[in-house]
Amino acid sequence: MPHFMKKTTAVSTLKAGFENSFAALPKKFYEAITPEPVQNPVLQKYNWKLDRELGLNFTKETEDLADCLAGNLVFADSTPIAMAYAGHQFGNFVPQLGDGRVILLGEKITPDGKRLDVQLKGSGRTRFSRGGDGKSPLGPVIREYIISEAMHNLGVPTTRALAIISTGEQILRPDGVHPGAIMARVASGFVRVGSFEYFAARGDETAIRELADYVIGRHYPELIQKKDRYRQFFSSVARKQARLVAKWMHLGFIHGVMNTDNTSISGETIDYGPCAFMDYYDPDMVFSSIDTMGRYRYANQGAIMKWNLNCLGICLQSLLGKTNEAAADVIDATLSEFEHEFLNAQRIGLLKKIGIENPGDQDSSLLGELLALMQNQKADFTLTFRYLADHIKPDSDMTPQFQKLFKTPVAVTAWLESWQQRLVEENSPEVIQAQMNRVNPLFIPRNHRVHKAIENAEDRDDFSQVHLLTTLYENPFTEQPDFTDYAQAPANQERVTRTFCGT
DSSP: OOOGGGGOOOOSSSSOEEEEEEGGSSSGGGEOOOOOSSSSSSEEOOOOOHHHOOOOOOOOOOHHHHHHTTSOOOOOOOOOOHHHOOOOEEEEEEEEOOOOEEEEEEEEETTOEEEEEEEEEEBOOOOOTTTTTEEEHHHHHHHHHHHHHHHHHTTOOOEEEEEEEEEEEEEEEEEEEEEEEEEEEESSSSHHHHHHHHTTTTTOHHHHHHHHHHHHHOGGGGTTTOOTTTHHHHHHHHHHHHHHHHHHHHHEEEEEOOOOGGGBBBBOOOOSOEEEESSSOTTTTOOOOOOHHHHHHHGGHHHHHHHHHHHHHHHHHHHOOOSSSHHHHHHHHHHHHHHHHHHHHHHHHHHHHTTSSSTTHHHHHHHHHHHHHHOOOOTHHHHHHHGGGOSSSSTTOOOHHHTTSSSGGGGHHEEEEHHHHHHTTTTHHHHHHHHHHHHOSSOOOOOOHHHHHHHHHHOOOHHHHHHHHHHHHTTTTTTTTGGGGSSSSSOOGGOOOOOOOOO
C-alpha cells in the first residue's frame, strides 16, 4: 500500500501511562504516524518481569494488549511518532534514514522515576522507509529479543525486549519469504549520533542546540546549569561509549553494524542486527554478512566508536567553541579521553576475568600471552575464562573441560604456572574464584542456539526454544545442571558463521 494511502489505526481504551516529551520538539524532528494494522496478531512472548519494572501491570487477561502491541490499535494515551535521523553506514554518509520501520509509542515513567521509551519495530512504513516495506521478519525479532535480554542480564547497558508479536503476514526478503513479526522494545532513549547528523547535514544549528538541550535535560540533567554543558555533554557521551564497548569486548560480543545511526546518545547497545558472540577467540572475527571488509570486526570496535564520536563532535562544533579551531581542540581532547577511558576499561575488565583485581605493570603481558594462546589454539572465548577459575591453586590439575578447549593442552601449562604465581599476590583462592565467576558467564547466546530457536519458530511455529533460552539467560553466571549442553561451544558442523540483518 502506498504511504499516502495508509490506513488510520483505531484507538483503544487501554492506557499504558504514556507521555511523549520528544513530540514536544518541533515537527521537523519526527513524523506523527500510527502503525499499520496486521492480519493476525499473536502475542508469542511477553516479558512480564519488564512489564512490572515499567509499571505497566498488564495481565494475560488484559483486553486489546496484543492488538496494541501489534499496531492494530493505538494505546489511548499514546502519541506515536517516527524519529528523524541520518547516519554514516559503513563509513558512507546517508543524509536521511530515520525510523523506517519503527514507531515510538511513548515514554513510560517507571515506579522508580526513570523515563523509558517504548517502541514497536516492524510496524509499517513511515516517511523514512525509503521504499522499504517497514516490516520485520520473525527471525530478526527473535534474535533481538533473546540477545538484548541476555545482554541486560550480563550487565551491559542495552535496549530491553518487551514482546514478540507474530503478524500472520509473509515478508519478502532477498533470501525468500519469511513469517512476519513485530517487536516491542524499551530503552532510556533512542536519540542517536545520526539524530545530530540529520540536522548538521541541513545546516540547522538551531535544531542541533534544541536536540542537545533535550538530551542533556533527559539523560544528563546534572549538566543543565553548567556554563560549559555542551563540552561536558560530549565528554559524558564519550565516557559512556568507552565503557560500553569495553563491556562488549569483555564478553566477546561483536555488534556487527556500528553505524552512527546505531550509536545511542544514552550509552546503550541498540539495534541488534547481524550481531553475535564469538565462539573461539579471533580478534578479526566478523559475522555480519554485509561487513565484507571487516570494518566492524571484534578488535576494531573501539576505533570505530572513536570515529563515530568524531562525527558527533563535528555536529556539535558550534556549541563546543567560539571558533572552528577552538571546537576542534575540544573534539581532539575528548577523543583522546575516550581512547584512554576505553583502553583502560578494556584492560581492567579483561584482567578481572583472569582474577586480577589489583593490576600491575607486568599484568598486561600475562593477559596478552593468554589471548595469543587462545587465538593460536582456537580456544573458546567464554569457556576459557570460565573454566580458568578451576585452576587457581598451583596443585590443581587441568580438568578435562579446560583441556578440551586447547588443541595442544600442554601449550598453556607454562602460562598457567605464571598465572598461579601471580594470583598469590591477590587474595585467597576461594575469593578469587568467586570474583571470576561473577564476571565470566557460563551461558551466552550461542549463534547455533539462537539460529535453532529461530528455525523452529519460523518452520514449525514452535517457540519453546525461545522461551527456554530467554529463561536460561536470566542467570548467565550461574551453574544450571539441567542445561550444561547449552553452555558448550558448537561442534564444527553446528557453527553459524554468518548473521543477517532483517531489513
